[in-house]
Amino acid sequence: MKYKSLAIDHPKDLIFGYAPHTVKTRRGLTFGTGLVYPELNFTLPPMQVSKDNLKPISDQYRSIVHGALERALDLHTNGLVFEFEALLEMTRHPEIGVEIVKVMNDVCEEFYHKYQLKSEIRLTPNDLREFERPPRSRTSPLLDLMFELFDKGAKAGGDILSIESTGGKEISDDALMMCDIKASFFALAILGVRDMKMLWKRIVEIARRNNRIAGGDTACGFANTAMVLAEKKFIPKVFAALIRVLSVVRTIVAHEEGATGPDKDCGYEGPYLKAIAGIPISMEGKTAACAHFSPLGNIAAACADLWSNESIQNIKLLAGMAPTVSYEQLEYDTRLMNQAIRNGKESILHFQKLLCDSDAFLDPQAFILTPKNIIHISKEIIKGEGHLENAKNGCLKALDLMQEGVRSGSLKIEDKELVWISSLRDEVASIPVNEDAFIAQMMPLLDSSKFIPSEYGIFV
């Protein structure tokens, strides 16, 4: 792993609004410099997405951006980001995605020139490789379509490039359902890391060529899936918390390859990336309840530089269209955080403490997101040589902290979950830190119909 020391090594410096390595956009938003910005994400109401339907689709996106920017003027915003998270057909047919970016960017430009209102677009194409089972991670022609949308979408006005990549998910899905932590290690710390290296090398290159920002990735398909399964009581919360820590070594690869942040909103591993790599991050919490439930509503904001809503359908509510309503909620949240920043460090830390204390006791997934625990675990994550060893060290530390939290009364875990802490520790402790040895150990245990080893550079 590239990182050998923490960019932020004290919990009191791991706060919202500030990041060691700041990022400036072309219209002048500055992330990590002492302001938290809203990041609005949205999706279409039930409707067909196809090339034949482009006009009504474009009209939807145009009106969403227009509605939010008009409200932003009224609320005296410091600026905002729109995330265009493409729907599958928009990446499968990149010309659809490019056209939507262009439509959105035209509205952003109009408000910038008329009112000096700064807004930017985060462009998030889909990872199409999952259409093929097993996926061809490196040789699939679907990769060309993804990179085409990155490139042409950046030219059309996409400022921050991101993706929820899925390399290793073909092994992770079953591992999550079976709570097989070794298979999850294989999916994230072996397959995920290798895939991220390949993918982000190219995304960073596209961003540089187009003078755009390489934002970052998210382990949404891994750790958020675990979070949702735990929320439905299908798997233990301690397992989901461990998957979050494990996902750090995978998601940070984007930044090892040159991505500067802001990292993507649904990556709840973001605060770890901020501590280790010093990048600004986007986060989502209670404002994302429109898209999914989580036990992290308040604590997710503790270290955020952008504050997002994950996704909301463009439907009519009493006040107005849902994305405009959602934007207003984000704006008020960020206004509060920015007021705390203006009041000084003590005020930030007080506000942050409230955000953390209100969630951390109730769920291990929140517990591992307190700044103190993030720093403890991050120190372990950079201690070893490779990603696998670092994942193991981080997970063992997380298990120790959870155990100690239960013992000291600072973490509440249901009785039926307690047994999982010790069994997971045994499993994690038995993982060899040598990659080749771990691969040799795991290969006979994995379903060979589910993935293609050579697509990850594994030849055994």
Next chain:
Amino acid sequence: MTALLEQLKICVERGKINKMSPYPPDLKDQDGADELAAAAVKQGLPPEDILQKSLVVGMSNIGKKFSEGKAFVPEMLMAAKAMKAAMVHLEPFFKSGAVKAKGTVVLGTVQGDLHDIGKNLVAMMVEGAGWKVVDLGVDVGPDKFKSALSDHPDGIIGLSALLTTTMVNMKGIVEQLKAENPNRVIMVGGAPLTQEYCSEIGADFYSPDPQGAIDYLNSLTT
């Protein structure tokens, strides 16, 4: 019930597959469902008793715990695997088909959609409940369903979607399958789905969770 059947029931309930399996940790190195079922057959215990008094009770117990929020999915799935390991020893005794699957369920995530963990979960749990599952994967259109039904004419269909923009593709699939066979049973599920939408497109059943699908399927057999 003999001590052997009691022990076999516990192994199924706890998901102890065989002596080699490390799960659950507190039963490590002990005989599992595989060895105990073989021993029960060897002792000459009636296969019907082994099935009904031991295996079925073990599965039923873990199912009840799951429904009450006292067990997790992996515990259910391990129990299903233990049951399967035990059934291998009973199959020769049920020539009449008493241990045949309850029926066939043909599952798929609809065209344009790649999200399948929910569908996979349903597949695993439905299979664990004694049904044969034909999983067509993701991005599945009406033709692939029709083709699968030609091999499984009595198959019950399960459609899954996670996006508001792909759930609309369910309508066409339901229309085409019902046009071929108005009695075809079709279940739907996925985050954006509702009972209203299920009724609107003419599907037969909607459940927000896998257990609901299992309960519905089992209700069709009684």
